[in-house]
Amino acid sequence: MTPAAGPHRLEVAGLSKTFGPTRALRGVRLQVTPGELHGLVGQNGCGKSTLVKILTGVYSPDPGGSLTVDGRPLSLPVRPAEQREAGVSVVHQNLGLVDERTVWENVRLGRYRAGRLSRRIDRKQERRAVEEVLARLGRPLDVGERVGALSAEDRAAVAIARAMQDHRPGSGLIIFDESTRALGREARSRFFDLVRSLIAGGASVLLISHQLEEIVEVTDRVTVLRDGAVIEAGVPTREVDETALTRMMLGRHLVTHDRVDTQAREEALASVRGLAVGPVDGLDLEIRRGEIVGLTGLVGSGFQEAAEALGGARRARAGGLTVREHELALDRRRGCTGDFVAAGVAFVPERRLEEGLAGELSVADNLTLPRVRSRGNPLRIGAAWQAEETAAMIALLDIRPADPGAPVATLSGGNQQKVLLGKWLAGKPDLLVLHEPTQAVDVGARHDIIDAVRAAARxxxxxxxxSVDAVDLAVLCDRVLVFRDGRVARELSGDLDQDAIVHATFGADESGEGWVG
Structure with missing residues (x-):
């Protein structure tokens, strides 16, 4: 679509931000017009998150910058009430939802209207208000449903409803900060149908995403950040492709990963027998030494639960895992997570900060934590081996900043993911279970992670x-198991390509029956 003429919905000029000796942003300029879907891209650590935190009042910028919405200057730092009045809202990559609360409680949190005399919250009125917002979105959810029980797609709709509830028709700016990362292919398509309906009503959208294909496909214009500065501002996306965006982001050409010869050997390494977890019932699987086996499917098909059970992160109803001479009960009645680690099984979860890392601890502490008990002693952990392991992983994965003492929470998302992977690679596991290892990381970090996984297989x-990422599966895997309704409906091997994986996931199974979307 062609963005509307007139005052810019959002205009950022000369914004800078300094943290000690580090300049996170340098004179950033950004213009988003009314009715526009504007993309913002850049490597992890380029300043995207810092910019969003300035726009939403979390950070105060350095003196000298300005920020206007619909021609109206906002104070810096941005005040929450002023941000709300201007119609600026953000949907973060983790969506910021409280799983134990209901839909209406999540949407209205912080906005409850108490009675003037009783000071009590009118729950019926609050529920009606949320139902009206969801109706405007075309997503009539049960507002009394607990958010933790919703699908990823419906959780995203709840976050959007919370963000747009204060918007006046024909106005407003919603910032989506990696908000699509947990959505599958079809859910993502419906998500953007929803976004386009907001734009048709006059709102503007700033989309921050590492999915360059997504940026090229859905946005009107794109702005590129590199090392805290704007490299390209407001480029029409019809004039660029993913390769051009990559070159802008990195300042160089990036060699695209191609498939490589298999590292799989004839020697059997691990076997799964009778796994029953979630919708999966009776899965048997053999894994050879050096083999990379992909698991994929639609959300709810069972592939995610199977991976979590194999990694020791989810208790199965039944089943066993044998890794070399170690036998593990997947129902965990006779075992615990420590048994998986002792058997050489490492699990890299999807949600890095919630399930895989201790954000307040240092890079070194996170990288070496699983081996403190085995390599240290009750009186002294031992600094020498920690320093050696940490230096090796920082070099292998190009973790930035290369500071062993930096708190992990201060790192960019891509570097946090590298720390999480290095935490387990340092222990030289026999079986490495990865759940969406390149999710929400930039192209540079993705290449480092792919290289490290291949090195482990070698x-x-x-x-x-x-993973639901067909590109990662095609580039890395020797074979891919496609799940449907709790069973392996297809097994793909040989010269894998992403189109074949997508077709197997969303197309017909081997019997010729159509998939149920």
């Missing part, structure tokens, strides 16, 4: 990769 590690 060293003899067996790898299970659970």
């Amino acid at each position: 060293a003899g590690c067996g790898v299970v990769l659970a």
Whole structure:
């Protein structure tokens, strides 16, 4: 679509931000017009998150910058009430939802209207207000449903409803900060149908995403950040492709990963027998040394639960896992997570900060934590081996900043993901189970992660990769198991390509029956 003429919905000029000796932003300029879907891209650590935090009042910028919405200057730092009045809202990558609360409680949190005399919250009125917002979105959810029980797509709709509830028709700016990362292919398509309906009503959208294909496909214009500065501002996306955006982001050409010869050996490494977890019932699987086995499917098909059970992160109803001479009960009645680690099984979860890392601890502490008990002693952990392991992983994965003492929470998302992967690679596992390892990381970090996984396979590690990313599966895997309704409906091997994986996931199974979307 062609953005509307007139005052810019959002105009950022000369915004800078300094943290000690580091300049996170340098004179950033950004213009978003009314009715526009504007993309913002850049590597992890380029300043995108810092910019969003300035726009929403979390950070105060350095003196000298300005920020206007519909021609109206906002104070810096931005005040929450002023931000709300201007119609600026943000949907973060983790959506910021409280799983134990209901839909209406999540949408109205912080906005409850108490009675003037009783000071009590009118629950019926609050529920009606949320139902009206969801109706405007065309997503009539049960507002009394607990958010933790919703699908990823419906959770995203709740976050959007919360963001747009104060918007006046024909106005408003919603910032989506990696908000699509947990959505599958079809859910993502419906998500953008929803976004376009907001734009048709006059709102503007700033979309921050690492999915360059997504940026090229859905946005009107794109702005590129590199090292805290704007490299390209407001480029029409019809004039660029993913390769051009990559070159702008990195300042260089990036060699695209191609498939490589398999590292799988004849030697059996691990076997799964009778796994029953979630919708999966009776899964058997053999994994060879050096083999990379992909698990994929639609959300709810069972591939995610299977990976979590194999990694020791989810208790199965039944089943066993044998890794070399170690036998593990997947129902965990006779075992615990420590048994998986002792058996050489490592699990990299999807949600890095919530389930995989201790944000307040340092890079070194996170990288070495699983081996403190085995390599240290009750009186002294031992600094020498920690320093050695940490230096090796920082070099292998190009973790930035290369500071062992930096708190992990201060790192960009891509570098946090590298720390999480390095935490387990340092222990040289026999079986590495990965759940969406390149989710919400930039192209540079993705290449480092792919290289590290391939190196582990070359060293003899067996790898299970659970992902909805067809590109990652095609580039890395020796074979891919496509799940449907709790069973393996297709097994793809040989010269894999992403189109074949997508077709197997969303197309017909081997019996010729159509998939149920």
